[in-house]
Amino acid sequence: MIIASIGNFLFYTVAFIIAISVLVAVHEWGHYLVGRWSGMKVLRYSIGFGKPFATWVRGKDQTEYCISSIPLGGYVRFLDSREGAVAAEDEGRAFDQRPIWQRILVLLAGPAFNFLFAILAYWIVFVHGIPSAVPVVGQVEKSSYAADAGLQHGDKIIAVGDATPSEWEGALIAILDQLVSDGEVVLRVEGENGVERTARIDVGDDVKQLTVPNQLFPGLGFQPWLPPADIVAISEGTPAANADLQVGDRITAVNDTPINNRNDLFAAIQPLPGQRITVTVLRNGAEHQVSVVPEAAVVDKKTVGQIGVVPANFGTNAYLRKHSMTDSIGEALNETWTKAGFTVNMLASMVTGSVSLQNVSGPIGIAQFVGRSAENGFEYYMSILAVISISLGILNLLPIPVLDGGQIVYQTIEAVKGSPMTERAQIIGQQVGIVALLILMSFAVYNDIARLPS
Numbered sequence: 397m398i399i400a401s402i403g404n405f406l407f408y409t410v411a412f413i414i415a416i417s418v419l420v421a422v423h424e425w426g427h428y429l430v431g432r433w434s435g436m437k438v439l440r441y442s443i444g445f446g447k448p449f450a451t452w453v454r455g456k457d458q459t460e461y462c463i464s465s466i467p468l469g470g471y472v473r474f475l476d477s478r479e480g481a482v483a484a485e486d487e488g489r490a491f492d493q494r495p496i497w498q499r500i501l502v503l504l505a506g507p508a509f510n511f512l513f514a515i516l517a518y519w520i521v522f523v524h525g526i527p528s529a530v531p532v533v534g535q536v537e538k539s540s541y542a543a544d545a546g547l548q549h550g551d552k553i554i555a556v557g558d559a560t561p562s563e564w565e566g567a568l569i570a571i572l573d574q575l576v577s578d579g580e581v582v583l584r585v586e587g588e589n590g591v592e593r594t595a596r597i598d599v600g601d602d603v604k605q606l607t608v609p610n611q612l613f614p615g616l617g618f619q620p621w622l623p624p625a626d627i628v629a630i631s632e633g634t635p636a637a638n639a640d641l642q643v644g645d646r647i648t649a650v651n652d653t654p655i656n657n658r659n660d661l662f663a664a665i666q667p668l669p670g671q672r673i674t675v676t677v678l679r680n681g682a683e684h685q686v687s688v689v690p691e692a693a694v695v696d697k698k699t700v701g702q703i704g705v706v707p708a709n710f711g712t713n714a715y716l717r718k719h720s721m722t723d724s725i726g727e728a729l730n731e732t733w734t735k736a737g738f739t740v741n742m743l744a745s746m747v748t749g750s751v752s753l754q755n756v757s758g759p760i761g762i763a764q765f766v767g768r769s770a771e772n773g774f775e776y777y778m779s780i781l782a783v784i785s786i787s788l789g790i791l792n793l794l795p796i797p798v799l800d801g802g803q804i805v806y807q808t809i810e811a812v813k814g815s816p817m818t819e820r821a822q823i824i825g826q827q828v829g830i831v832a833l834l835i836l837m838s839f840a841v842y843n844d845i846a847r848l849p850s
Contacts, residue, residue, distance in 0.1 A: 541616050
């Protein structure tokens, strides 16, 4: 188990480093290309911070292209007269000597390339196809917001306000958007009987609590639909094949743990390799109890228990979200726009205090998300890269002096007043920006550690 944990850690770390390196390279490439187009001299293009361990010098400007030792960022260094004398042949090519509108374009180019990368990533995902779950309501808790609104097991969500999501991810974003906006979610649902109706969920003052990570569905009182643990196949030579289990059985409990769906089944059996368990099944309307010992198996470098049953999949409540090469362009643009709007809305709500600050993730949390997506396959990895790229683009536009957005503010002030800000004012701004980022990163890392299992 220790070796498996180390293997997972290394896999997550590599997936995270690749993700950050790619996204930073894209961001800095935007600055680099537009800077070159504007006539600026590029001294260095670096992926990573710290001491370079690989350097190539290319072009008439003898630009250094570096891979540096700390793979958590990167930068483009332009010639700048504020940092030293400019050679006669380079006069007019320094960053601060170019027109202000060109400087602002260079600063905007980094975030713009992040958004372009997200569009490309989503385009690849939709051309390739990604499995998606139809937004259908699963178990509804009694005396909950969902129950009070009249939601029932099997209701298919047709619309959330004005949005018409076809899969759970879109429905989740729309639900959160409505909650954050006015504390109420208006759902148009279709019951299992085919009749459409409106369900209104009013959470009052509980919005902030519901936006704590992993608290939305428990707080609202319902879960996304998952197929029940119906056995559709039994593998030969497995514990299930040697026990009194049959195709068509519905597993309802493992030992004293109730089983409502396939996820519950996996969660109950996997931690118990080699331990005798009692499986309760519903067969022809009657309950039966079957004794079985899960065999040990290695899955994703972890030792888990398996009994050899194949539970039902999503059936008609799942589909492959796939489009033609041309249709995927529109889908990718829409997905990027939706995710960007959602990110801005959540950031603004965290600033005003209406959304929990526990949603802020640092490198540990991001590495876990990236690693898990990489484990699930190429399309999931590309999807999470798109989301992080959008977030990176938006965060860099914030008016914090050490970020692109703060530098754009500096350039705008210079354009208005007709001269650059004083060196002292810029230094104070940089110091304030660094302190703000350190506080944000400290808080993000604290959230990451708090979310780790004890």
